[in-house]
Amino acid sequence: MSSELEHQDLILVEATPEQARMTNRNSYMSWGYPMLTIDEYIKLEEILANIEFASENLKVWILTSRKYISSSDTEPIIFSQCETYKRKALITLSSGQIQEEICYCITALFTPPQYRHKGYASKVIELLNDKFKFEYKSKFSYLYSEIGPNFYTRLGWKPFSHxxxxxxxxxxxxxxxxxxxxxxxxxxxxxxxxxxxxxxxxxxxxxxxxxxxxxxxxxxxxxxxxxxxxxxxxxxxxxxxxxxxxxxxxxxxxxxxxxxxxxxxxxxxxxxxxxxxxxxxxxxxxxxxxxxxxxxxxxxxxxxxxxxxxxxxxxxxxxxxxxxxxxxxxxxxxxxxxxRTESLPYLKWYEDDDDNVDWVLIEKYSWI
Missing domain, CATH: 3.40.630 (Aminopeptidase)
Structure with missing residues (x-):
């Protein structure tokens, strides 16, 4: 990890509506171009964010420096960004007990090109995991990766056959x-x-x-x-x-x-x-x-x-x-x-040290 990252006071915060629009501007060339113009892309993402499922479950997150958050005069630099969705899930424990729980799906992890290869995406995942485990008391989160197996495996995520x-x-x-x-x-x-x-x-x-x-x-x-x-x-x-x-x-x-x-x-x-x-x-x-x-x-x-x-x-x-x-x-x-070599499924278990958890029904309905 670079010395630049080591000495920055990084913080993961929920984006304001204007910051959420900026995250869409950041990702346009990767996910909206050339099928849509940038204005069309931003408009469609805002429409999707206001549909019932997203309006109740979506959060947009930005990784920035604490100094920008403490200053109302300066727009924060977005070093990296992602979205999370709350999902309903069932957990079967080793004892056979079944629990209905809230889990979180991580998606749209994106780092603007000028900030890549500095460890910012890894920092987003690290801070999200802490938030899910300690603040939200979630038992697990999951995601589908488009960048191959190495990144999330290195961060302790469990891959599944797909x-x-x-x-x-x-x-x-x-x-x-x-x-x-x-x-x-x-x-x-x-x-x-x-x-x-x-x-x-x-x-x-x-x-x-x-x-x-x-x-x-x-x-x-x-x-x-x-x-x-x-x-x-x-x-x-x-x-x-x-x-x-x-x-x-x-x-x-x-x-x-x-x-x-x-x-x-x-x-x-x-x-x-x-x-x-x-x-x-x-x-x-x-x-x-x-x-x-x-x-x-x-x-x-x-x-x-x-x-x-x-x-x-x-x-x-x-x-x-x-x-x-x-x-x-x-x-x-x-x-x-x-x-499959794309949309690879990964699970992060927070409840205890035993992550030997099976993921049942990895079908497209759970993808976001």
């Missing part, structure tokens, strides 16, 4: 699907019910685990935020591509329930997706299936949705490969499994 299955899309899946009468759409009228029932099932699943583990709980506001972010960053997509279908549920043949009245049995097989028009992909952000056959039907629905918008690929993070027997059950699809 696979994905990719399906190439063929327009032939616009044709009617077999057993389509078993499928109902997930839309605005039933999404919240689906998410709430899913959380109940996740809690029941978590009770069966016999080791220390965590799971991030899906919530309706978090899904809404992801959907809105995709829409805002797809400004060149016309209104007819503003899809109101968020996924699909497989119903039992003899069940006559309405879209708004699901029981636990009905929600053992469903899929929730998000359209990525920028990179021409359909992301499966939450997936629940109890058999390869049901998996096949759900992937067929995703194929049909992707074909409708001429998206060329479907991606699902960390699938249970027992449900994706590509050589048999899914042989009509061009599906392959890859080890």
């Amino acid at each position: 696979k994905e299955i990719r399906f190439n899309v063929d327009n032939k899946y616009l044709a009617p699907l077999e057993n389509s009468e078993l499928i109902i759409a997930i839309n605005n009228s039933n999404l919240e019910n689906v998410v709430n029932k899913d959380c109940e099932l996740i809690k029941n699943d978590h009770k069966k685990l016999n080791k220390k583990s965590i799971v991030i709980l899906p919530t309706k506001p978090a899904f809404d935020w992801l959907f809105q972010k995709t829409k805002l960053y797809s400004k060149f997509i016309t209104d007819d591509k503003d899809s109101r279908l968020f996924g699909a549920i497989i119903l039992n043949k003899n069940n006559n329930s309405s879209n708004e009245n699901f029981n636990d049995e009905l929600l053992t097989n469903f899929i929730i997706w998000n359209h990525d028009f920028k990179d021409n992909r359909l992301f499966i952000i939450r997936f629940r299936s109890d058999s390869p056959y049901k998996t096949r039907l759900l992937i067929q629905q995703a194929m049909q949705e992707a074909s409708k918008f001429q998206l060329k690929q479907i991606i699902l993070w960390n699938p249970d490969l027992n449900l994706f027997n590509i050589s048999k059950s899914l042989n009509i699809f061009d599906g392959e499994v890859y080890e």
